[in-house]
Amino acid sequence: MTATLPTAPRRTVFPFTAIVGQEEMKLALLLNVIDPKLGGVMIMGDRGTGKSTTIRALADLLPEIEVVAEDPYNSHPSDPELMSNEVRDRIARGETPTIGRAKVQMVDLPLGATEDRVCGTIDIEKALSEGVKAFEPGLLAKANRGILYVDEVNLLDDHLVDVLLDSAASGWNTVEREGVSIRHPARFVLVGSGNPEEGELRPQLLDRFGMSVEVRTVKDPELRVQVVEQRSTFDQNPQTFLDRYASEQDSLQARIVAAQTLLPSVELDYDLRVKISEVCSELDIDGLRGDIVTNRAAKALTAFEGRSEVTLEDIQRIVAPCLRHRLRKDPLESVDSGGKVAKVFCRVFGLPEPTDTSAFSLVS
Structure with a gap:
């Protein structure tokens, strides 16, 4: 049984194929979607060059994925490497989990996030009301099989960057909290962005990103006008703008799926x-x-x-x-x-x- 899972209303996102310029950044992101084991992308460049817009557009472009319904880890219904322990245990007992389809998640990691918020922690409400130790999944669980975006990654605490990179490299997140030991899949495309003027990442951390691209402010006046006009047109009537690029979006989506298969x-x-x-x-x-x-x-x-x-x-x-x-x-x-x-x-x-x-x- 397959169903489309109910989701919160999605924000209208600027289409990926309508983004003008920044071709190197766009292709690096596409390559990491085709092969998530590449290790992510580090994007360094000027402010206001469309880094966040491009990454949100990429997540919106990707086709829906099959997930186990009501599973907080977006578990794959048949691949054990992308499955939480709970789903594995249910399948081992002979249960057939309900399969749903969901959009690829794009998780935005805020600069002030704590390690508990990122990795997960003890569910205090359940501990107080039911007297049992239960795990409350964090952002890494939500990002499984999706995209984790860290803006201003060079300003993030080094230990948090280490946690993110370890999970991105291994595909798993292990949490030890108050006698509770949890290990869940956390395979995501890690995208970091930052401005070199605000400081560089340590070489040891920079090395952990698969690819690195630089983005620069467009200098050509005609191209700048085109960018401004595109954005203004989208803001005035988003749905009409999306309809104009629907066929290009579908074509690129099909190309990504074909590349993943090939x-x-x-x-x-x-x-x-x-x-x-x-x-x-x-x-x-x-x-x-x-x-x-x-x-x-x-x-x-x-x-x-x-x-x-x-x-x-x-x-x-x-x-x-x-x-x-x-x-x-x-x-x-x-x-x-x-x-x-x-x-x-x-x-x-x-x-x-x-x-x-x-x-x-x-x-x-």
Whole structure:
């Protein structure tokens, strides 16, 4: 039995396909939706460049997912890795849970959030009224199989960032509170944004994000006018504006679903994998996250473009966003714009040294 679960009225969201510019940010987000194991996106840039608008638009764009009805963790009805312990136990007892369909959640993490609010805590009301220890799920439970957005992540307490990154990497959240031990799925696309003027993330934390992109204020006057007009038109009559972009939204949604289906069959040649690791080694990147993310991102980009074989050009497009934020050794250093990555890439792959780094952009 499948039903559409009742939800609170949804706020009208600016359509993803109507967003002007910021192509690199948009494609990085799409790649992480296609393969959530990429590890999320760190978006650094100027204020008022559409970071929050783009992420909310992405969540609204995604197709509905199947969930177990009345489960606070958005459990998958058949995949044990995305299922809470309670649902697993019910299935083990032979019960057939009710299946519903729900929109992908976009959870906005406020700067002042406490660890209990993020991870979950003891349900005090139930403890006082019924005398039993019960768990009250937090934001990580709500974000399972969705998107967790942290604005101004560089201002968040380091221990909270550690918790978020650990959950994003493992796909699980473990909570030990007052004799209650809970472990629940917490697989989400982690998106952080911030303004470099307000401080950088520590290199150890920055390295945990799969990809890093920079967004800049649009300088072209005509493009700025187009952005202003788009926003004004949307604000005046949101539904008419949404109807205008409905077919483009449906087309992109179908493309994402097709890419998710194609992804497991995408092949990356062994020689190219060796070259990727050679680039990471020459850049003196600590650990192996850079190698893993670059391999995954190249495959996700290939799947998004409807192909099953990764090419040199695919790697060239994703290598800078996957590696440039991993070059910092000193917290006082700034994040490389991608020039160093481009030079090493060309040397390892035997290409002419680049005069500009436009080829090392997600935008082809």
